Amino acid sequence: MLYVGIDLGTSSVKLLLMDEKGDIKKIVTREYDCQFPHPGWSEQDPYVWYEESMKGLKELVADCDKSQVAGISFGGQMHGLVILDENDAVIRPAILWNDSRTTEENDYLNNEIGKDKLSKYTANISFTGFTASKILWVRNKEPENFARIKKIMLPKDYLAYRLTGVNCTDYSDASGMLLLDVANKKWSKEMCEICHITEDMLPTLYESYDKVGTLLPHVATELGLSDQVIVAAGAGDNAAAAVATGTVGEGNCNISMGTSGTVFISSEKFGVDEHNALHSFDAADGGYHLMGCMLSAASCNKWWMDEIIGTKDYAAEQKDITKLGENHVYFLPYLMGERSPYNDPYARGTFIGMTMDTTRADMTQAVLEGVAFAFRDSIEVARSLGIKIEASKICGGGAKSPLWKTIMANVLNIRLDVLKTEEGPSMGGAMLAAVANGEYASVAEAAQAIVEVVDHVDPTPELAAKYEARYQQFRQVYPTVKELFPKLH
Numbered sequence: 001m002l003y004v005g006i007d008l009g010t011s012s013v014k015l016l017l018m019d020e021k022g023d024i025k026k027i028v029t030r031e032y033d034c035q036f037p038h039p040g041w042s043e044q045d046p047y048v049w050y051e052e053s054m055k056g057l058k059e060l061v062a063d064c065d066k067s068q069v070a071g072i073s074f075g076g077q078m079h080g081l082v083i084l085d086e087n088d089a090v091i092r093p094a095i096l097w098n099d100s101r102t103t104e105e106n107d108y109l110n111n112e113i114g115k116d117k118l119s120k121y122t123a124n125i126s127f128t129g130f131t132a133s134k135i136l137w138v139r140n141k142e143p144e145n146f147a148r149i150k151k152i153m154l155p156k157d158y159l160a161y162r163l164t165g166v167n168c169t170d171y172s173d174a175s176g177m178l179l180l181d182v183a184n185k186k187w188s189k190e191m192c193e194i195c196h197i198t199e200d201m202l203p204t205l206y207e208s209y210d211k212v213g214t215l216l217p218h219v220a221t222e223l224g225l226s227d228q229v230i231v232a233a234g235a236g237d238n239a240a241a242a243v244a245t246g247t248v249g250e251g252n253c254n255i256s257m258g259t260s261g262t263v264f265i266s267s268e269k270f271g272v273d274e275h276n277a278l279h280s281f282d283a284a285d286g287g288y289h290l291m292g293c294m295l296s297a298a299s300c301n302k303w304w305m306d307e308i309i310g311t312k313d314y315a316a317e318q319k320d321i322t323k324l325g326e327n328h329v330y331f332l333p334y335l336m337g338e339r340s341p342y343n344d345p346y347a348r349g350t351f352i353g354m355t356m357d358t359t360r361a362d363m364t365q366a367v368l369e370g371v372a373f374a375f376r377d378s379i380e381v382a383r384s385l386g387i388k389i390e391a392s393k394i395c396g397g398g399a400k401s402p403l404w405k406t407i408m409a410n411v412l413n414i415r416l417d418v419l420k421t422e423e424g425p426s427m428g429g430a431m432l433a434a435v436a437n438g439e440y441a442s443v444a445e446a447a448q449a450i451v452e453v454v455d456h457v458d459p460t461p462e463l464a465a466k467y468e469a470r471y472q473q474f475r476q477v478y479p480t481v482k483e484l485f486p487k488l489h
Contacts, residue, residue: 001070001071001437002018002025002061002064002068003017003019003069003072003073003431003433003437003439004057004061004071004073004430004433005074005075005240005423005426005428005429005431005432005433006056006057006073006076006156006426006429007074007075007424007426008074008075008155009076009425010044010077010096010098011031011032011034012031013030013032013053014027014029016060016430017061018430018431021450022421022427022449022450024421025064027423028056028060029056030052030056032049038101040099041095041099041101042096043094044094046090046094046155046158047090049155049158049159053159054219054222057223058223067226071229071434071436072231072433073208073232073234073432074232074235074425075237075240075241075425075426075428076159077096077156077237078097078154078155078176078236079097079129079154079176079177080094080095080097081094081095081131081134082094082153082154082155083145083148083153084149085150088151091148094155097129099128100128101128101137102133102136102137105134105137106126106133108136109132109133109136109194110126117190119272121181121191122178122180122182123181123183123270124175124272125343126178128345131177131178132178132179133178135196136196151203152197152201153167153203154169154177154203157203160231162219163213163216164214164216165216166204166212166213166231167203167204168203168204168205168206168233169204169233170208170210170233170234170236171185171206171207171283172236172240172281172283173235173239174205174282175236175282178191179192179195182270185205187202206233208233208235208240208243208443211436211437212233213231214227214228214230214231215229232432232433234429235425235432237424238291239289240284240425240426240432241256241264241395241424241428242266243427243432243447244421244423244424244425244426244427244428244431245395246419246447246451248266248285248444248447249266250267250287251267251388251389251390252266252393253266253389253391253392253414255375255393255399257371257397257399258297258298258397259296259299260293260294261296261375261396262293262294263291263340263379263382264289265289265382266285267287267387271288273290273381273384276343277340278290278292278340278378278381279340284428285443290385291340292340292341292378292379292382293339293340294333294374295335295338296334296336296371297333297371297396300331300367300370300371301368304367305317309364315401317364318401321361321403324365324406324407324410324463324466324467325463325467325469325470326466327369327470328353328358329366330351330473331370332350332478332481333349333367333370333374334350334478335349340377342478344485346485346489347485348485352477353366368403369467369474371398373470375408375412376412379412390415391414392417393419393453394408394457395418395422395424399418407467408457409459410459410463410466411470413459413468415458416456418454418456419452419454420452420453431450434446
């Protein structure tokens with residue numbers, strides 16, 4: 001049988017077709033634009049998502065035996081607000097995860113409602129990107145639109161609704177709305193009251209691997225598929241990517257060194273740290289996960305190489321870095337502020353420790369090490385909850401550097417596993433569809449059968465000890481300078 005995974009991203013929708021063994025048959029990408037009508041605003045038209053997804057689906061299945069297509073599911077950009085009226089018409093463009101217009105509403109939630117209450121209701125505190133603050137913004141700034149709301153959904157769930165007619169979401173994606181009681185897997189009545197909405201506006205909740213419906217007849221006809229093709233709920237992009245990397249079950253970890261960075265730690269038990277330094281969300285395998293988000297990861301090295309040094313030959317710049325664990329220069333990688341573990345929009349990139357004998361290679365090394373140290377900050381929060389992390393998958397553009405992987409392994413003092421396939425949310429979505437169709441008994445079983453590790457990087461005791469000392473110095477830098485950052489604006 002064949003399964004489709006749809007990764008609804010910010011710049012494109014990526015569609016993947018795989019068989020029941022996880023062998024990828026075809027990948028199609030359809031790009032679209034993001035609108036920025038005001039500084040800090042970020043919007044997209046949900047109709048465009050659907051149109052481009054349908055075009056992509058037609059191209060994806062054009063050359064296969066369509067009778068073998070058995071299931072479709074999703075990974076999708078999280079936190080976005082899609083609102084529909086009584087006629088199922090989209091009321092306004094979707095407000096995306098990277099939109100920062102909700103500063104006032106975010107401050108209201110964290111400071112007036114209070115972080116303690118939010119954590120009690122949802123296991124999380126508010127961030128400007130979360131959905132709840134967007135709902136409040138529409139109520140405060142566009143009351144005529146707020147009055148028309150009949151359905152509230154997340155980006156990927158709009159696709160599911162158009163494909164099946166079912167208003168659904170999954171627990172992992174719903175966790176990022178600040179409307180879900182994450183521990184008990186139900187909508188929070190208190191948060192609905194705070195946001196002045198009713199529970200019937202919200203989607204029905206499912207596990208990511210649950211079948212929510214089948215293709216509507218007119219959709220099936222347009223695609224040339226059977227109307228018995230099942231559609232599974234899917235997951236938020238990071239949770240879907242975790243399925244694709246086999247990061248399921250107790251204490252498994254995946255580190256993504258992309259433009260931004262994530263540390264994704266799966267757990268069979270619910271947990272939340274006392275400072276809400278990590279997001280505490282439900283996971284796509286039916287369990288839970290903690291997630292640390294760095295706003296700048298591999299993008300720090302890109303900035304340093306492209307804008308400061310002025311080169312595209314990243315490997316050449318790294319060849320002179322030979323004295324690992326002995327650098328006296330430190331770099332705070334907060335070029336866009338920081339989320340985990342500090343939640344500080346004012347934080348900025350900072351070099352410290354330069355002397356007259358500091359070299360270009362020292363500065364480059366500091367950038368690579370600073371990102372690694374910042375990843376460790378999130379790992380340490382998880383360890384403080386008693387979670388034992390002995391190894392991690394590693395993926396993303398930054399993980400293509402052998403030197404950076406060596407630094408990461410020794411800073412974290414864990415084994416790093418490299419995967420054969422790095423298709424992320426689209427692969428995870430297809431795997432969830434396979435589970436929903438009964439191809440596998442569980443997400444864990446699917447991951448064990450499909451995910452393949454092809455290489456690993458081990459720390460060495462001597463170098464890990466050197467980096468332990470360096471990390472203890474690094475972690476003192478931000479607390480020392482944090483009061484300065486707001487004054488620099």
